[in-house]
Amino acid sequence: MTQRANNPVSDLHPEGFTHIDAKGEASMVDVTEKAVTAREAVAEAYVEMQPETLRMIVSGEHKKGDVLAVARIAGIQAAKKTADLIPLCHPLMLTKVKVELTPELENNRIRIETLCKLAGQTGVEMEALTAASVAALTLYDMCKAVDKTMVISGTKVLEKKGGKSGHWQMASDSASVQQDVSQAEVSLQATNEATQGSSVVDVRFFAGLREALGCEQISVPLDSDSLTLAEVKELLITSHADWAEALSAKNLLMSVNQQMAKASAEVKAGDEVAFFPPVTGG
Incomplete structure (x- = not known):
């Protein structure tokens, strides 16, 4: 007598394929009860x-x-x-x-x-x-x-x-999480070493804003432990008066360390700030 092989589908679901009836035909599951x-x-x-x-x-x-x-x-x-x-x-x-x-x-x-x-x-x-x-x-x-x-x-x-x-809930991939943590630690260490003794914020400009300002990246010195994004923008305008119109545009998008942020967000030495043109409608 031939022994029946294990059925992986039945092992996963005790009722087998719930969308197939006794005749092997496709059927919507009855959820009435x-x-x-x-x-x-x-x-x-x-x-x-x-x-x-x-x-x-x-x-x-x-x-x-x-x-x-x-x-x-x-x-x-x-x-x-x-x-x-x-x-x-x-x-x-x-x-x-x-x-x-x-x-x-x-x-x-x-x-x-x-x-x-x-x-x-x-x-x-x-x-x-x-x-x-x-x-x-x-x-x-x-x-x-x-x-x-x-x-x-x-x-x-x-x-x-x-x-x-x-x-x-989907189980997290512990190996992947550990790898991400390790990479984050290495990145943080490198950033700390690179900015040690430095009190500047790296500012980048993207898309049309970059062309309008004629600048892609600039460093802004900090006179205190931290500033807000709004204060960083004011420093840029103070040092580059011809940038005032572009940087004062309504709904200007901003980010800190590649995370979108509001004008009140805190910025510290070694952070990367980015400015994007306002989002248009559509």
Whole structure:
């Protein structure tokens, strides 16, 4: 008698394929008897691109307008249309859809995080994934003419809550985390050594602002332990009067150590400050 091989699908899910009936035919899962519970899912995706492409998006210089705003709306719309795109998904009455797009200048990419919530009888993982995927595709579509090397990656569910299985969260890759920590420590040490005894802030200008000022990078001396971004800008205007108009533009974007920041953000010696032109509408 032939021994039956282990079935990895059954091992993962005691009921096997839940979207296939006894006849082996595709079937939407019957959730009629399931309890209504609060359900939530978080997903993410990344769009990697050339540094200049990312700066163009952040500075609002793209001819098609506000790329991030369009991608955000596309992601929200996609979550609501998931059942129309994935054949066996249930149409859901979502009570919340959130799409966040965060430029990561240090990694030349945009991180997309989506959140979907409802009170219902089935989970919202597919809605969160669809939102992340379509937001990423929209970014690609709007920028493909200027950057054909863009890569969409890392699309996955980070967390889900509710239902019979309860709370689940993606386990972090400890080896990867440790590597990131080590690299961060090395980078911090190098920065400390490079700025030891120095009381300056490195300031960079991007996109149209760089052309307007005729300058890409400059060092600003500190007269105190720290300044705010607003004070750094005033120092630049004081020392370069012809920069006043460009640096006083409404909605000027600023960052500290490659993280977008407000004018009140604190800046210390050795920090890197960047200024971007205002974001345009679209």
